[in-house]
Amino acid sequence: MTVEGTAARSKTRRSGGTAKRASAAKKKTAAPAKAEPQLVQLLTPEGERVEHPDYAIDLTPEELRGLYRDMVLTRRFDAEATALQRQGELGLWASLLGQEAAQIGSARALHDDDYVFPTYREHGVAWCRGVPPENLLGMFRGVNNGGWDPNSNNFHLYTIVIGSQALHATGYAMGVAKDGADSAVIAYFGDGASSQGDVAEAFTFSAVYNAPVVFFCQNNQWAISEPTERQSRVPIYQRAAGFGFPGVRVDGNDVLACLAVTKAAVERARSGEGPMLVEAFTYRMGAHTTSDDPTKYRRDEEREAWEAKDPILRLRTYLEKEKLADAKFLESIDEESDTMAKRVREAVRAMPDPDPMAMFEHTYADGHALVDEEREQFAQYLASFADENESAAAGEGN
Amino acid sequence: MATTKMPIAKALNTSLRKAMEDDPKVLIMGEDVGKLGGVFRITDGLQKDFGEDRVIDTPLAESGIVGTAIGLALRGYRPVVEIQFDGFVFPAYDQIVTQLAKMHARALGKVKLPVVVRIPYAGGIGAVEHHSESPEALFAHVAGLKCVSPSNASDAYWMMQQAIESDDPVIFFEPKRRYWDKGDVDTEAIPGPLHAARVAQQGTDLTLAAYGPMVKTCLEAAQAAAEEGKSLEVVDMRSMSPVDFDTIQQSVEKTGRLVVVHEAPVFLGTGSEVAARITERCFYHLEAPVLRVGGFHAPYPPARLEDEYLPNLDRVLDAVDRALAY
Numbered sequence: 001m002t003v004e005g006t007a008a009r010s011k012t013r014r015s016g017g018t019a020k021r022a023s024a025a026k027k028k029t030a031a032p033a034k035a036e037p038q039l040v041q042l043l044t045p046e047g048e049r050v051e052h053p054d055y056a057i058d059l060t061p062e063e064l065r066g067l068y069r070d071m072v073l074t075r076r077f078d079a080e081a082t083a084l085q086r087q088g089e090l091g092l093w094a095s096l097l098g099q100e101a102a103q104i105g106s107a108r109a110l111h112d113d114d115y116v117f118p119t120y121r122e123h124g125v126a127w128c129r130g131v132p133p134e135n136l137l138g139m140f141r142g143v144n145n146g147g148w149d150p151n152s153n154n155f156h157l158y159t160i161v162i163g164s165q166a167l168h169a170t171g172y173a174m175g176v177a178k179d180g181a182d183s184a185v186i187a188y189f190g191d192g193a194s195s196q197g198d199v200a201e202a203f204t205f206s207a208v209y210n211a212p213v214v215f216f217c218q219n220n221q222w223a224i225s226e227p228t229e230r231q232s233r234v235p236i237y238q239r240a241a242g243f244g245f246p247g248v249r250v251d252g253n254d255v256l257a258c259l260a261v262t263k264a265a266v267e268r269a270r271s272g273e274g275p276m277l278v279e280a281f282t283y284r285m286g287a288h289t290t291s292d293d294p295t296k297y298r299r300d301e302e303r304e305a306w307e308a309k310d311p312i313l314r315l316r317t318y319l320e321k322e323k324l325a326d327a328k329f330l331e332s333i334d335e336e337s338d339t340m341a342k343r344v345r346e347a348v349r350a351m352p353d354p355d356p357m358a359m360f361e362h363t364y365a366d367g368h369a370l371v372d373e374e375r376e377q378f379a380q381y382l383a384s385f386a387d388e389n390e391s392a393a394a395g396e397g398n
Numbered sequence: 399m400a401t402t403k404m405p406i407a408k409a410l411n412t413s414l415r416k417a418m419e420d421d422p423k424v425l426i427m428g429e430d431v432g433k434l435g436g437v438f439r440i441t442d443g444l445q446k447d448f449g450e451d452r453v454i455d456t457p458l459a460e461s462g463i464v465g466t467a468i469g470l471a472l473r474g475y476r477p478v479v480e481i482q483f484d485g486f487v488f489p490a491y492d493q494i495v496t497q498l499a500k501m502h503a504r505a506l507g508k509v510k511l512p513v514v515v516r517i518p519y520a521g522g523i524g525a526v527e528h529h530s531e532s533p534e535a536l537f538a539h540v541a542g543l544k545c546v547s548p549s550n551a552s553d554a555y556w557m558m559q560q561a562i563e564s565d566d567p568v569i570f571f572e573p574k575r576r577y578w579d580k581g582d583v584d585t586e587a588i589p590g591p592l593h594a595a596r597v598a599q600q601g602t603d604l605t606l607a608a609y610g611p612m613v614k615t616c617l618e619a620a621q622a623a624a625e626e627g628k629s630l631e632v633v634d635m636r637s638m639s640p641v642d643f644d645t646i647q648q649s650v651e652k653t654g655r656l657v658v659v660h661e662a663p664v665f666l667g668t669g670s671e672v673a674a675r676i677t678e679r680c681f682y683h684l685e686a687p688v689l690r691v692g693g694f695h696a697p698y699p700p701a702r703l704e705d706e707y708l709p710n711l712d713r714v715l716d717a718v719d720r721a722l723a724y
């Protein structure tokens with residue numbers, strides 16, 4: 001397997017926005033390396049199937065339709081969650097709009113016994129792992145700080161502190177290697193996260209211990225208001241080289257390429273060849289979260305340019321052109337999406353607020369005297385209102 | 399007099415602008431502080447007016463932000479760094495505790511570290527985890543750091559400039575749920591010292607001591623108590639390191655009772671120190687043990703439980719009743 005981009009240079013610019021930022025950048029410092037390496041691509045934005053010498057993939061029509069279904073349902077779920085946030089059912093939502101191919105492609109490359117360490121936007125990965133979508137919403141609704149058992153689907157809890165999970169994944173992978181198991185571990189994070197010390201330390205540990213871990217960076221071009229150039233002077237995938245393992249950049253809006261490259265990376269890990277960094281070059285179509293206002297820092301034209309590379313549209317074009325999907329199939333997926341969205345909506349609305357005493361649960365596995373004391377005091381405090389209510393009610397009766 | 403009514407967020411923004419105008423060595427650094435003006439817009443418009451050299455969007459790395467600010471300070475700059483939310487200061491905790499706090503002493507006083515670390519902190523905004531915490535005791539415990547928290551617009555305006563002027567590192571805790579509370583700011587007043595506590599409300603029966611977001615809650619509690627004929631004094635501590643024990647002592651000598659209120663967990667919190675010192679200083683004046691109201695020894699809960707977790711009027715008044723019952 002060759003490592004992309006070490007030699008290849010292309011003159012294409014990423015987007016209109018890049019040029020403007022580059023010219024606004026400081027004159028004092030040298031311009032960052034602008035060489036645009038070739039992306040691994042198997043499906044063009046126009047829906048043309050192309051080959052790549054290192055990443056061949058052969059999928060059945062069934063599998064191709066499955067990828068389409070995954071992406072459509074994930075997008076529908078995401079749209080529903082955004083709507084639920086707008087209606088006050090969720091406190092916050094981090095949309096994955098535009099990143100469906102990166103997530104579905106990479107996640108469908110995994111085996112059941114592989115382990116996933118996500119950040120907070122991996123709703124499509126969660127879907128592929130079989131985590132019920134509504135489970136993802138508890139923490140965004142504010143009824144819990146996690147919401148699922150990580151071991152039931154080998155899908156760890158969402159991590160909000162940027163980059164922390166890269167180390168957890170590495171340690172888990174070190175454990176897998178010690179156990180002699182032949183599964184792999186994958187850590188998801190963003191381009192911004194690649195600046196964190198924890199991520200650099202994860203690279204160091206994984207390389208030194210040859211841990212079976214794949215670092216999957218979704219470069220969606222922005223870390224809230226900061227463009228990728230604020231995080232790195234070289235393309236992110238090239239950073240791996242300095243740590244002693246390969247890095248590759250894949251078209252993050254091409255589900256086939258994401259699947260093929262991730263498959264190669266996890267197989268490599270499984271066979272004892274150590275870590276690999278995959279940079280999925282993609283785009284965050286919406287705001288960072290529902291609290292963010294992207295009009296403060298980015299231009300509409302940029303989004304429009306990326307809309308032309310929409311991951312779902314391109315697979316659909318391909319499926320239709322190759323007669324792998326007919327109108328009936330496409331319709332059935334839309335119907336399934338609506339049903340799923342409705343079910344999720346009802347499930348979220350039915351989620352009760354937790355009992356106040358739940359605050360004291362699970363602080364320790366072994367129990368703790370101070371927690372017991374405070375729980376008791378708080379219970380008495382709450383009960384004192386109950387007494388008042390009772391006497392008020394009794395008073396009314398007189 | 400040049401008095402204007404403005405929210406705390408605006409007072410901080412105006413204060414930062416003034417500090418940058420007054421001293422070209424003042425720099426602002428942090429994630430999203432430039433074009434976006436910070437996620438709370440505290441640095442709004444500053445990059446536009448002072449340029450990217452002075453209002454610096456940093457890579458997404460808190461250890462890097464504080465570590466490089468230390469270097470810039472060693473070179474004569476006065477960096478004001480923004481940590482986006484309380485829970486994200488910990489990647490920088492090593493730099494703050496092992497380096498920023500101790501370098502002046504290690505250099506026998508020969509180097510100064512005028513770094514301000516701004517942290518929007520504490521809860522009440524319905525956020526997801528790591529966005530609502532009150533880690534002030536973890537910093538106040540460390541010698542070499544000063545820790546302050548304004549509770550109103552005027553203090554926000556003046557304390558920020560005083561923190562920037564200080565030659566010592568200051569951890570500046572901004573009560574994020576009060577950002578939008580308005581108050582009068584007199585930009586020509588002569589401010590009191592940065593670390594002096596302030597009697598925010600006079601009273602005779604009991605002293606409530608608080609800082610940052612809980613000052614407002616305590617003032618509301620005092621008002622509610624007044625309707626029941628109880629006269630509470632409210633001391634806004636303003637600083638958690640150093641603590642102005644003299645002002646609290648004076649108040650307690652008058653009222654004979656003290657309740658300390660903060661959002662952070664009670665166990666080993668700032669209130670523990672206040673309770674211990676005031677007990678030492680005022681033993682013969684106290685009519686009741688010093689009580690504390692605060693968070694529990696449990697992780698900050700999900701948003702739908704934060705109203706139960708955070709001290710509110712009822713919990714403050716419950717402690718007041720208990721103290722008055724002695």
Ligand SMILES: Cc1ncc(C[n+]2csc(CCOP(=O)(O)OP(=O)(O)O)c2C)c(N)n1
Nearest residue numbers: 160161162190191192193222223224482486
């Ligand atoms: C340690 C830490 N610092 C700051 C934040 C606040 N924050 C949340 S998301 C984010 C940007 C992350 O960008 P990136 O890693 O590119 O991922 P993306 O959200 O774009 O997928 C920031 C700064 C955080 N969560 N954790």
